[in-house]
Amino acid sequence: DAMVxxxxxxxxxxxxxxVTLSCSQTLNHNVMYWYQQKSSQAPKxxxxxxxxxxxxxxxxxxxxxxxxxxxxxxFLDIRSPGLGDAAMYLCATSPRRxxxxxxxxxxxxxxLVL
Amino acid sequence: xxNIDQPTEMTATEGAIVQINCTxxxxxxxxxxxxQQHAGEAPTFLSYxxxxxxxxxxxxxxxxxxxxxxxxxxxxxLQMKDSASYxxxxxxxxxxxxxxxxxxxxxxxx
Numbered sequence: 001d002a003m004v005x006x007x008x009x010x011x012x013x014x015x016x017x018x019v020t021l022s023c024s025q026t027l028n029h030n031v032m033y034w035y036q037q038k039s040s041q042a043p044k045x046x047x048x049x050x051x052x053x054x055x056x057x058x059x060x061x062x063x064x065x066x067x068x069x070x071x072x073x074x075f076l077d078i079r080s081p082g083l084g085d086a087a088m089y090l091c092a093t094s095p096r097r098x099x100x101x102x103x104x105x106x107x108x109x110x111x112l113v114l
Numbered sequence: 115x116x117n118i119d120q121p122t123e124m125t126a127t128e129g130a131i132v133q134i135n136c137t138x139x140x141x142x143x144x145x146x147x148x149x150q151q152h153a154g155e156a157p158t159f160l161s162y163x164x165x166x167x168x169x170x171x172x173x174x175x176x177x178x179x180x181x182x183x184x185x186x187x188x189x190x191x192l193q194m195k196d197s198a199s200y201x202x203x204x205x206x207x208x209x210x211x212x213x214x215x216x217x218x219x220x221x222x223x224x
Contacts (some may be wrong), residue, residue: 042214048211088154
């Protein structure tokens with residue numbers, strides 16, 4: 001089945017220790033997104049790619065970086081995680097075709113910072 | 115700016131009908147989405163409205179009024195498994211990313 005896959009599902013890291021979260025998709029969608037979601041809050045967009053074009057949200061901290069080496073894969077790098085970065089990180093994709101604007105989410109990676 | 119409002123929590127009885135409202139103020143409008151999110155899981159797509167009116171999909175229906183900046187999600191014949199958060203999201207223009215509301219946590223009780 002075509003899908004959005006995130007690994008790992010749970011990630012524990014230490015304060016200040018770099019961590020990378022990964023996302024892959026078999027939907028062949030042009031657009032990929034990274035959201036951060038804290039408990040009982042709305043998903044907050046961090047950045048997104050239209051193909052290789054990177055779009056950073058103005059309030060995304062510099063501590064968060066992203067890479068998209070090809071259509072299928074996208075990575076979220078947190079260079080120096082703080083306690084406030086503990087959250088669920090959601091990857092989503094969508095096609096760039098009018099009339100098919102739905103975003104499809106992966107299962108998420110829950111990050112715990114010790 | 116973008117603002118999306120929905121009630122924080124609702125409770126309803128198994129077998130009943132519940133309506134979850136969403137109001138939005140955005141710089142543009144190119145579609146409203148409803149997602150279901152169970153605790154600790156990713157949001158899953160429920161419905162999409164871009165024109166005024168009602169879209170029905172099984173037990174779930176969604177309504178949109180663009181002039182009022184208003185939508186609702188209607189859930190019929192509630193089941194215990196419908197206990198979840200329901201997120202309202204708006205796309206302001208083109209294929210820009212969705213902006214999400216904080217979600218409505220629905221509890222279905224026996």
